[in-house]
Amino acid sequence: MGIIMANLKYGIMGGTFNPIHYAHLFIADEVKNIFNLDKIIFMPTGTPPHKNNLNIDAFHRYTMTKLAVADNCKFTVTDIEVLNQDVSYTVDTMKRLKSLHSDIDFYFITGADAILELPHWKNPEVLLSLCKFITVNRPSYGDDLEHKIKEITDRFGGEIFLVNGPELSVSSTQIRQRVKEGKTIRYLVPDEVNEYIIKNKLYIE
Ligand code: ATP
Ligand code: MG
Numbered sequence: 001m002g003i004i005m006a007n008l009k010y011g012i013m014g015g016t017f018n019p020i021h022y023a024h025l026f027i028a029d030e031v032k033n034i035f036n037l038d039k040i041i042f043m044p045t046g047t048p049p050h051k052n053n054l055n056i057d058a059f060h061r062y063t064m065t066k067l068a069v070a071d072n073c074k075f076t077v078t079d080i081e082v083l084n085q086d087v088s089y090t091v092d093t094m095k096r097l098k099s100l101h102s103d104i105d106f107y108f109i110t111g112a113d114a115i116l117e118l119p120h121w122k123n124p125e126v127l128l129s130l131c132k133f134i135t136v137n138r139p140s141y142g143d144d145l146e147h148k149i150k151e152i153t154d155r156f157g158g159e160i161f162l163v164n165g166p167e168l169s170v171s172s173t174q175i176r177q178r179v180k181e182g183k184t185i186r187y188l189v190p191d192e193v194n195e196y197i198i199k200n201k202l203y204i205e
Helices: 022-034 058-068 090-100 112-120 124-130 145-156 172-180 191-199
Strands: 010-014 039-044 076-077 104-111 132-136 160-163
Touching: 010 022, 010 112, 022 058, 022 090, 022 104, 022 132, 022 160, 039 058, 039 132, 058 076, 058 191, 090 104, 090 124, 104 112, 112 124, 112 132, 112 145, 124 145
Parallel strands: 010 039, 010 104, 039 076, 104 132, 132 160
Antiparallel strands: none
């Protein structure tokens, strides 16, 4: 009788993370625990470079994400999309990840708003064949989210799991707005992220 080894299960938490905040970290940890994931990989999206070729914006978002996860050995950050000079489509990124790590099962983690956009992403049916999705319910997406998710898998196949987390209504938009207005964002983001934003004068205009 041989020893059967189960595949490793990694969660991929994609986002702009402009900046990363405690709701991102909370849902990643919640999903990790519920689905028994071995690791969560935070994957900041790239931004197509503007006139100069130096993408400050992506660099800051990536650095803040690194700072935010540094104290959790189950959390890591990948620069796979940040380093891409073009827009990265999730399906292409997942193809790359699967070809590099064919023995890992990937679970793409999203909030409710992001999963409802899935039909507009590139090749949803291919993407859903490469990884499973885990969606955490977000404020105001309430009751018919389950129904809407079923419509997506009926159309494209694959599996999307829905988790009802506590509703944390913090968003990056709100944080950028608060910084602009000179309000505190302490307790909305990790201290290291708060300090980084202040030191680099991010979001003040
Ligand atoms: P923005 O306000 O700029 O849209 P955001 O706070 O929504 O930013 P994103 O980087 O766009 O953050 O989101 C990354 C992922 O985290 C998405 O899947 C999004 O749905 C999810 N997410 C963000 N905030 C929350 C929240 N408060 N509760 C649950 N999921 C969230
Ligand atoms: Mg968003």
